Structure formats: structure tokens, C-alpha cells
Amino acid sequence: MSDDAALSVKHLWKIFGRGADRIVGTPDADLSRAELKEKTGCVVGVRDLSFDVAPGEVFVVMGLSGSGKSTLVRCLTRLIEPTAGEVVIDGRDITKASESELRDLRRTHASMVFQHFGLLPHRQVIDNVAYGLEIRGVGRKERRAKAEEVVQLVGLAGYETSYPDQLSGGMQQRVGLARALANDPSLLLFDEPFSALDPLIRRDMQNEVIRLHHELGKTMVFITHDLAEALKLGDRILIMRDGELVQIGTPDEVVGAPADDYVRDFTSEVPKSHVLTLKWVMREPRDGESGDGPVMTSDTIVRQAARAALASEHPVRVVDDGQLVGIVDDDAILRVVVAEER
Numbered sequence: 001m002s003d004d005a006a007l008s009v010k011h012l013w014k015i016f017g018r019g020a021d022r023i024v025g026t027p028d029a030d031l032s033r034a035e036l037k038e039k040t041g042c043v044v045g046v047r048d049l050s051f052d053v054a055p056g057e058v059f060v061v062m063g064l065s066g067s068g069k070s071t072l073v074r075c076l077t078r079l080i081e082p083t084a085g086e087v088v089i090d091g092r093d094i095t096k097a098s099e100s101e102l103r104d105l106r107r108t109h110a111s112m113v114f115q116h117f118g119l120l121p122h123r124q125v126i127d128n129v130a131y132g133l134e135i136r137g138v139g140r141k142e143r144r145a146k147a148e149e150v151v152q153l154v155g156l157a158g159y160e161t162s163y164p165d166q167l168s169g170g171m172q173q174r175v176g177l178a179r180a181l182a183n184d185p186s187l188l189l190f191d192e193p194f195s196a197l198d199p200l201i202r203r204d205m206q207n208e209v210i211r212l213h214h215e216l217g218k219t220m221v222f223i224t225h226d227l228a229e230a231l232k233l234g235d236r237i238l239i240m241r242d243g244e245l246v247q248i249g250t251p252d253e254v255v256g257a258p259a260d261d262y263v264r265d266f267t268s269e270v271p272k273s274h275v276l277t278l279k280w281v282m283r284e285p286r287d288g289e290s291g292d293g294p295v296m297t298s299d300t301i302v303r304q305a306a307r308a309a310l311a312s313e314h315p316v317r318v319v320d321d322g323q324l325v326g327i328v329d330d331d332a333i334l335r336v337v338v339a340e341e342r
């Protein structure tokens with residue numbers, strides 16, 4: 001467990017129901033979700049989850065409906081009270097924070113973007129964006145200036161005086177994003193923010209998140225049930241099932257080495273050449289092998305490598321830090337690319 005994590009979650013549990021706080025630490029905690037429900041009437045939302053998120057990382061939590069994603073993200077700022085475990089944000093243990101410290105945390109350190117935007121209908125865009133600053137007591141001039149800045153940042157310039165119901169769903173979600181950014185939080189939490197949007201708008205918003213991340217470098221925890229979204233946005237992905245962690249890995253790890261059939265099922269439809277890197281298709285170099293092939297690093301995406309690899313008469317030489325670490329033959333590239341067309 002590293003000390004410089006932006007977010008550190010340790011043995012986090014959430015069990016719903018009467019007597020839930022008497023279960024962790026007893027043999028009942030080892031029961032499956034269904035068995036525990038049967039025996040005690042309690043439902044496991046999150047089971048003994050531990051992970052760290054590095055500063056500036058985009059960390060995606062994904063799983064099917066009911067896997068515990070929303071419960072997890074709400075436990076992070078104690079919108080839902082965890083049953084056991086620790087959540088440390090910027091070095092502060094949230095589970096020990098007082099009510100007023102929690103309010104401060106939610107306003108200034110960890111802002112949340114929800115699926116349902118929760119905008120104030122009688123306030124203009126600019127005032128919705130500035131609302132968080134207003135309740136923090138920031139002066140009018142200063143909060144206006146900050147709100148103007150983030151409205152620009154999310155591409156809403158010109159709509160400052162519009163009311164929420166005059167905006168499309170995608171634009172309303174931009175207001176939600178601007179509202180979260182106005183607080184200048186170190187951590188942004190997204191709870192399925194784009195699930196209700198049309199596919200094209202959804203893609204725009206995903207690109208917006210990527211752009212904002214490049215510009216601002218903020219740590220993000222992003223909840224989704226959509227693997228394509230997870231692969232597109234995540235530096236790492238945590239996959240949940242029945243409240244439990246099934247796998248944590250980079251997109252290429254999750255697709256290249258799924259932890260079990262559940263993950264394999266999820267990833268079976270993914271266009272692998274878009275995600276897998278040469279690391280997953282290279283083989284050991286052989287003695288006396290030709291040194292004439294194109295040189296690429298092991299983190300090159302297969303699809304990006306394909307054209308140059310196939311055009312060359314010699315296999316690709318995979319070189320990291322000046323060291324030859326592997327060889328990629330045309331066959332290996334084709335196996336990945338052709339598998340997608342079946």
C-alpha cells in the first residue's frame with residue numbers, strides 16, 4: 001500500500017440490512033452473497049475491497065448491474081456509510097472524518113458527477129456551476145470568474161445564461177461536469193455519468209473526459225457497466241461481481257489475460273487489436289535472428305503496428321530501453337486482427 005496514493009481503499013465492506021455491522025469478522029462474512037441473505041437477511045454491497053489509485057490516474061470500476069459499483073463510489077465520500085474498512089483520500093482517513101470534515105471533503109476534494117445531473121432548474125448555467133462555491137461562501141466576483149473559466153473549459157461558452165431545460169442531455173451533463181470542476185477537486189468521481197445519453201453524444205462526452213484529463217491531470221474514478229467505455233477511458237480497470245473484486249488491470253491486461261470466465265465473457269466482443277499491445281503477441285528472440293525488422297516498443301497497440309509490420313519482410317523487433325525483448329511475426333499480428341472479423 002503506497003503512502004502517496006490519491007485514493008487508498010483498504011478492506012472496505014458495505015453490508016445492507018439489520019445487524020449488518022455484526023457480520024464482518026465472523027464466519028458469516030465468508031458466506032456467499034446468496035447464503036448470507038438467506039441466513040441473515042443482509043445483502044453484501046461491497047465485500048472486502050482493497051485498491052490504490054495513483055495521482056492523475058483514471059481508474060474505472062466496471063461490472064454488471066448489481067455488482068456494487070454505485071455502493072462503492074458512494075462509500076468513498078460516505079454518501080453511503082461503509083460497514084468496515086478504510087478510505088484514505090489525499091492522506092486523510094475519511095472513515096474517521098466528522099460531518100463537517102465530510103462536507104468539506106465533498107465540496108473541495110472529491111466532487112461527484114452523477115448520471116442524473118441534479119441541476120437546479122431555476123438557475124442559469126453559470127449559477128448552477130457556481131452553486132458549490134456559493135455555499136462555500138466564496139464571494140460573488142470570485143465565483144463568477146471561476147464559473148466562467150470552467151464553463152469555457154467544458155465547451156459551454158455562450159450558454160451561461162441558459163436554463164437547464166433549454167439544454168440537451170449532453171449539454172446538461174457538461175454543466176454537471178463544470179459544476180464538479182468549479183470546486184477544483186483533487187479527485188473526480190463519476191457514477192455512470194453518460195449512461196442515459198445517446199451513443200454519439202456519449203462518445204463526445206467520453207472524448208471530453210479524455211481531453212479534460214489531459215488538460216487538468218486530475219485523478220478520476222469512473223463507474224460504468226460498459227466495457228468499451230472502461231477500455232477507452234481507464235488507465236486501469238477494476239472489475240466487480242457480487243460486490244467482490246474479480247480483476248484489476250490495465251485495458252490490455254484485462255483483455256489479454258482475463259482473470260476468469262466472467263471477465264472473458266465481457267471481453268470476448270472487444271476488438272482485440274485496438275487494445276492489445278505487442279507485449280501480448282511477441283515471442284522470444286532466436287539466436288542469429290535478422291536485425292533488419294522495424295523496431296517498436298512493447299506498449300505499441302497491435303492495430304497501430306500492423307501496417308508497418310505486415311509491410312516489412314522481416315519480423316518486428318520489440319525493443320524497450322535499448323533492449324531487444326521480443327519478436328513479432330506477421331502471423332501473430334494476423335491472429336489478433338483476423339479473430340475480430342469472424
Ligand SMILES: Nc1ncnc2c1ncn2[C@@H]1O[C@H](COP(=O)(O)OP(=O)(O)OP(=O)(O)O)[C@@H](O)[C@H]1O
Binds near residue numbers: 066
Ligand atoms: N439501500 C440498500 N439496501 C439493500 N440493498 C441494497 C441497497 N443499495 C444497494 N443494495 C444492493 O447492493 C447490491 C449492489 O448494488 P449497486 O447499486 O451498488 O450495484 P451497481 O453495480 O451500481 O448496479 P447498477 O448499475 O444497477 O446501479 C445490489 O444487490 C443491491 O440490490
